[in-house]
Amino acid sequence: MPKVKTERPRAHTQINQGMHFKKEFGQHILKNPLVIQGIVDKAAIRPTDTVLEIGPGTGNMTVKMVEKCKKIVACEVDVRMVAELQKRVQGTPAASKIQFVVGDVLKAELPYFDICVANMPYQISSPFVFKLLLHRPFFRCAVLMFQREFAQRLVAKPGDKLYCRLSVNTQLLARVDHLMKVGKNNFRPPPQVESSVVRIEPRVPPPPINFQEWDGLVRVVFVRKNRTLAAGFRSQVVMDMLDKNYRVHCSVNSIVSGPAALQ
Numbered sequence: 001m002p003k004v005k006t007e008r009p010r011a012h013t014q015i016n017q018g019m020h021f022k023k024e025f026g027q028h029i030l031k032n033p034l035v036i037q038g039i040v041d042k043a044a045i046r047p048t049d050t051v052l053e054i055g056p057g058t059g060n061m062t063v064k065m066v067e068k069c070k071k072i073v074a075c076e077v078d079v080r081m082v083a084e085l086q087k088r089v090q091g092t093p094a095a096s097k098i099q100f101v102v103g104d105v106l107k108a109e110l111p112y113f114d115i116c117v118a119n120m121p122y123q124i125s126s127p128f129v130f131k132l133l134l135h136r137p138f139f140r141c142a143v144l145m146f147q148r149e150f151a152q153r154l155v156a157k158p159g160d161k162l163y164c165r166l167s168v169n170t171q172l173l174a175r176v177d178h179l180m181k182v183g184k185n186n187f188r189p190p191p192q193v194e195s196s197v198v199r200i201e202p203r204v205p206p207p208p209i210n211f212q213e214w215d216g217l218v219r220v221v222f223v224r225k226n227r228t229l230a231a232g233f234r235s236q237v238v239m240d241m242l243d244k245n246y247r248v249h250c251s252v253n254s255i256v257s258g259p260a261a262l263q
Contacts, residue, residue, distance in 0.1 A: 032186040054118035059085040066094040116142035151196035165222040
């Protein structure tokens, strides 16, 4: 008898409540209560704190944190998850302590907060980290779940194989510590990769630099890791860019520049 092929759903995974987790939103709900409690404990939430949570999902971590803080600002892109969490806390004291922001957190203006805690959608990890680190006023700390390799890049030191532009820029602006490893079976549905939790504490005051200019420099340095710095800066593309930037600098600051200024 021929085997019947069963087609697996590609865009989502169904759960018991009839809701579907959408892979395009990176929805992997953290289900292990011990891991959840560990993250909440590491955040060291105070009764006066406003907590920013990115991607609360069905609220497994939210309901733990709301017991300890003054207020939670929950940023969620999926309106179904917002409705699920609202239903979960309806009629409880927690309902009045949760403010929902519906939409893409990368496009939204972040509110004031003391602590950020999140099981991050992995596809927005890098842009969100820098949005967070450039946010003002300063927050106290962030405890975030990332893909394991991304977390390792955040904490990598000079000489490590994973040391990269992300490592340099993050550690310039913040102190980063690896807190715990989290296996894929602690999520529903399980992701394809292992995860890690890191703690990020902004450096206050920040280094006195123009971050955009600094990032441009680091980008050149790490564009090809196996090349020497001299070779990287002698490439024609980089030389043209430096020449253009220098001419703009001279024009803005009324400096007379010669044709061989960069030589």
